[in-house]
Amino acid sequence: MSLLRARDLSKRFGELKAVDGVSLTVESGEIYGLLGPNGAGKTTTLSMICGLLAPDSGEVRIDGKSFHEHPGEVRRAMGVVPQEIALYKEMSGRENLEFWGRIAGISRRDARTRAAELLDALGLADRADDPVKNYSGGMQRRINLGCALMHRPRLLLLDEPTVGIDPQARANILDFIRGLVADGMGVLYTTHYLEEAETLCHRIGIIDHGRLLAEGTLEELKRHGGETDLFAVEGDFNGADPAAWDGFAEAFRIIQQTERSLTVAPLGDPDPARCLKALLNLPVRVENVTVKRPSLNETFLRLTGRELRE
Amino acid sequence: MLLTLLAKDIRRAARNPVRWLIPLAIPILITALIGIAFSPRSGGGTLGTIRIAVVDEDTGQLGQFLGNMPPRPGGDDMPFQLETRLLSREAALREVNNNEIAAVIIIPDGFLDAWLRRDGTATIEVIKNPAQAIHPAIVEEGVTTLATLMHAASQILGDDLLAWRGLLEGDADLATRVLRAADLLKQAGERLEPLRDYLSPPLVTWHQREDLPAADSGESAGESTDPFNLFGYLLIGMAAMFLLYMADNAMRDLYRELEHHTLARYQTLHAGLGVMLASKVLFAVVMLLTGAAILFLGGSLAFSIHWERPLVLTALTLSYALFAAGFLGLVAALAGSERRADRFNNILVITLALAGGCMFPPDGLPAFIREGIMPWMPTAWYAMSARGIQLGVVSTEWISAVVRLAGVGALTAALAATLFHRRLSRGIRA
Numbered sequence: 059m060s061l062l063r064a065r066d067l068s069k070r071f072g073e074l075k076a077v078d079g080v081s082l083t084v085e086s087g088e089i090y091g092l093l094g095p096n097g098a099g100k101t102t103t104l105s106m107i108c109g110l111l112a113p114d115s116g117e118v119r120i121d122g123k124s125f126h127e128h129p130g131e132v133r134r135a136m137g138v139v140p141q142e143i144a145l146y147k148e149m150s151g152r153e154n155l156e157f158w159g160r161i162a163g164i165s166r167r168d169a170r171t172r173a174a175e176l177l178d179a180l181g182l183a184d185r186a187d188d189p190v191k192n193y194s195g196g197m198q199r200r201i202n203l204g205c206a207l208m209h210r211p212r213l214l215l216l217d218e219p220t221v222g223i224d225p226q227a228r229a230n231i232l233d234f235i236r237g238l239v240a241d242g243m244g245v246l247y248t249t250h251y252l253e254e255a256e257t258l259c260h261r262i263g264i265i266d267h268g269r270l271l272a273e274g275t276l277e278e279l280k281r282h283g284g285e286t287d288l289f290a291v292e293g294d295f296n297g298a299d300p301a302a303w304d305g306f307a308e309a310f311r312i313i314q315q316t317e318r319s320l321t322v323a324p325l326g327d328p329d330p331a332r333c334l335k336a337l338l339n340l341p342v343r344v345e346n347v348t349v350k351r352p353s354l355n356e357t358f359l360r361l362t363g364r365e366l367r368e
Numbered sequence: 369m370l371l372t373l374l375a376k377d378i379r380r381a382a383r384n385p386v387r388w389l390i391p392l393a394i395p396i397l398i399t400a401l402i403g404i405a406f407s408p409r410s411g412g413g414t415l416g417t418i419r420i421a422v423v424d425e426d427t428g429q430l431g432q433f434l435g436n437m438p439p440r441p442g443g444d445d446m447p448f449q450l451e452t453r454l455l456s457r458e459a460a461l462r463e464v465n466n467n468e469i470a471a472v473i474i475i476p477d478g479f480l481d482a483w484l485r486r487d488g489t490a491t492i493e494v495i496k497n498p499a500q501a502i503h504p505a506i507v508e509e510g511v512t513t514l515a516t517l518m519h520a521a522s523q524i525l526g527d528d529l530l531a532w533r534g535l536l537e538g539d540a541d542l543a544t545r546v547l548r549a550a551d552l553l554k555q556a557g558e559r560l561e562p563l564r565d566y567l568s569p570p571l572v573t574w575h576q577r578e579d580l581p582a583a584d585s586g587e588s589a590g591e592s593t594d595p596f597n598l599f600g601y602l603l604i605g606m607a608a609m610f611l612l613y614m615a616d617n618a619m620r621d622l623y624r625e626l627e628h629h630t631l632a633r634y635q636t637l638h639a640g641l642g643v644m645l646a647s648k649v650l651f652a653v654v655m656l657l658t659g660a661a662i663l664f665l666g667g668s669l670a671f672s673i674h675w676e677r678p679l680v681l682t683a684l685t686l687s688y689a690l691f692a693a694g695f696l697g698l699v700a701a702l703a704g705s706e707r708r709a710d711r712f713n714n715i716l717v718i719t720l721a722l723a724g725g726c727m728f729p730p731d732g733l734p735a736f737i738r739e740g741i742m743p744w745m746p747t748a749w750y751a752m753s754a755r756g757i758q759l760g761v762v763s764t765e766w767i768s769a770v771v772r773l774a775g776v777g778a779l780t781a782a783l784a785a786t787l788f789h790r791r792l793s794r795g796i797r798a
Contacts (some may be wrong), residue, residue, distance in 0.1 A: 138636040144629035148383035160372045
């Protein structure tokens with residue numbers, strides 16, 4: 059039985075269909091990355107899973123228990139780390155941890171003990187009694203994460219927990235999450251950083267315009283985009299219309315085009331030598347052609363037609 | 369859970385006290401300013417002795433006649449003692465420089481002639497002591513009033529003034545003068561007769577309340593030696609107004625919880641918002657009671673106010689706190705955002721305070737407010753009942769006020785909770 063099973067979740071805001079039939083599962087000891095650009099529907103999906111938003115359709119089950127039928131039990135099983143810093147900044151890190159632990163239902167004594175444990179684990183013991191407003195962005199993010207762990211949830215929902223912090227703080231948080239998963243926790247992790255999804259997540263779901271376009275392990279997703287190599291052509295493509303070139307549309311599919319580069323996938327005959335020859339003979343000034351294996355970025359490009367940072 | 373949430377809010381308030389201290393400091397300051405300016409208690413029971421010098425440079429006979437009148441100290445019925453002395457200009461200015469007198473009134477040469485003849489402008493010169501604030505201002509007001517009266521007399525008596533001048537400066541014998549003066553007085557009386565309706569009753573008057581109990585009798589008088597204390601009267605009204613601001617601040621904290629995403633985090637841990645909303649009402653009540661205690665105890669220490677029947681005052685304040693929390697919570701819920709609530713509530717609080725007689729004595733309000741609106745104002749229920757207790761009026765009116773305030777508070781708090789719940793479940797954001 060999956061730790062989290064979300065089935066056919068949909069949510070509409072007026073005319074906008076923010077989430078359209080998203081289904082996913084998260085197992086214990088697994089990090090599931092929900093990868094998509096801003097506005098793809100990641101946060102809305104996560105909000106429906108954690109009960110902040112009621113889905114228009116679909117259902118959420120934690121350990122086989124329906125959110126609708128057992129809201130209290132299901133809430134106790136999960137910890138949610140919102141994208142924003144959801145802390146009382148006048149209070150210290152320790153006070154925030156203890157307060158959120160009490161709200162999650164643990165006793166005062168347990169809250170005190172658990173807060174001390176987490177402050178140690180998050181490397182904040184020496185600043186524990188400072189007001190959160192005096193913390194750096196990375197420290198606030200760590201306390202934000204710690205508050206969701208006070209009641210020892212089995213499922214952790216993280217909504218872009220590393221936005222706006224420096225690379226070192228990000229690495230610390232990612233290491234901490236790996237440690238949680240090693241202890242058997244299941245994690246649903248939304249992000250728009252490709253490298254985070256590639257290096258952290260066991261399975262990845264690619265979401266765009268509210269629809270889950272593909273999911274699987276990193277290798278599965280790369281294969282999902284096609285087995286064939288890609289050709290990155292550097293040259294002057296300013297104002298060029300490759301579709302109008304003689305025979306080009308029959309031989310290649312354009313993955314991405316900019317003024318200085320053109321990324322294409324061969325159609326039909328994938329023979330690299332023939333493809334190279336055809337590309338060098340394009341009716342523009344070509345400076346370089348590179349053959350490369352498809353990465354998650356290319357898979358994302360193939361699936362959505364745009365890059366994550368767009 | 370409720371106590372955990374309450375403790376958290378109190379801790380936050382303690383860490384950021386400025387927004388709570390302002391509504392506490394302002395009423396005490398306003399009370400002090402108004403009280404010091406108008407209370408007969410300031411300055412050891414009166415406004416003290418106002419010392420002024422009169423410099424009479426009018427060389428006419430009339431001026432000399434008036435100048436020879438003896439200096440007049442203030443009467444016992446006046447709220448202050450007035451001590452006048454006739455000095456030369458140099459001596460008077462020297463005393464001003466030495467801060468020995470509040471002001472100098474100079475009657476210039478030919479003043480009375482000019483006034484009696486109604487020829488040109490008769491001018492009185494006033495030199496105020498810049499080192500003093502209140503006494504010179506009182507002298508200036510007094511001289512302005514005198515000038516107004518002299519102008520009115522000049523307009524009403526007209527040519528009689530010239531006749532008076534001739535009478536006083538002429539060479540006639542005493543008997544003739546007396547007879548002439550009697551004629552002039554009779555004429556003046558006839559001229560003033562039509563003004564009777566305007567002058568009696570006078571526009572401004574005062575009376576001693578008959579219903580005030582003696583200091584040593586009655587249940588309500590307690591140990592008070594003076595049942596009326598202007599500071600206490602003012603402070604109750606100010607407290608009624610500024611406690612509303614505190615309630616507004618407390619209830620709008622829900623929007624701050626939204627803005628800081630802590631409410632969303634709370635919702636991921638708890639199904640119902642009821643406890644959170646109840647905790648905000650409780651927080652508002654606790655803050656208001658604390659605020660009221662600071663105001664009233666502070667008032668007691670700073671202005672020697674003896675609070676009559678403190679338990680009744682506490683019950684009234686508790687029910688008023690519940691009303692304020694519920695009502696301002698409802699307004700915040702209706703506003704839909706903190707910014708709108710901020711704008712709207714300021715106007716509303718001032719209106720409630722004005723219409724409830726908190727800012728001005730109710731007798732000074734227009735009749736349509738006093739009779740048509742004020743009876744419906746919860747601010748008036750509180751302020752009037754509390755002032756009544758303070759004035760020693762024996763009545764059970766306060767019980768009715770407590771019930772009404774608590775009832776309105778509970779009703780509006782329930783409505784606010786319902787509205788907030790509906791808005792939050794629809795996904796409003798601050």
